[in-house]
Amino acid sequence: MLNEQEVKDKLHDYADQFRMRCQRKEWAAAKLLHFKAQTVAVFLGLTTAELAALFGNRAYKEDWEPFKDGLFPEHEVERAGWECVRTHKTYDDLHLHPLPRYGPMYIKSWEDIGGGRVQIQLEKEAGV
Numbered sequence: 001m002l003n004e005q006e007v008k009d010k011l012h013d014y015a016d017q018f019r020m021r022c023q024r025k026e027w028a029a030a031k032l033l034h035f036k037a038q039t040v041a042v043f044l045g046l047t048t049a050e051l052a053a054l055f056g057n058r059a060y061k062e063d064w065e066p067f068k069d070g071l072f073p074e075h076e077v078e079r080a081g082w083e084c085v086r087t088h089k090t091y092d093d094l095h096l097h098p099l100p101r102y103g104p105m106y107i108k109s110w111e112d113i114g115g116g117r118v119q120i121q122l123e124k125e126a127g128v
Contacts, residue, residue, distance in 0.1 A: 007044060011037050011054060015071035022076045027083035034077055 002010065014037045021030035041051060056070035069075075084090050108123040 004044065007040065008046075008050075011040060012071060015054065018072055019076065022080060025083075027080045027087065028089040030076070030080040031084050034072055034080065037072065 014033050018030050018033045018037075021027075021033060037054065041054060046054075052068070052070060054070045055072050056074050057065065057068050058074065108121045110118050110120045113119050
């Protein structure tokens with residue numbers, strides 16, 4: 001089991017891997033690394049200074065302070081997110097597709113049923 005310092009070191013490794021994945025245009029893998037790092041950092045209860053060092057000081061700065069990028073550069077985080085949306089590799093796209101036996105379908109309508117849940121009605125694509 002890793003101690004707290006080893007986990008912090010691993011977060012720094014995630015930042016290096018994130019930049020490498022962005023250079024290779026492996027956007028979904030980069031986005032997942034950023035998400036993992038955020039989740040672990042919040043779980044560990046890192047200080048504001050440590051969070052700012054990892055993710056930049058935008059959320060933690062005073063009005064008079066200039067913005068500083070962290071180990072996860074904000075422009076690359078945003079690019080990875082948008083590329084995942086563009087290539088349909090978001091959580092919804094990866095997990096809400098119908099089973100292959102039903103064939104290609106699209107969402108005909110949806111309804112918010114509360115509690116952060118929606119009910120969708122699927123319809124087969126024309127000509128399938």
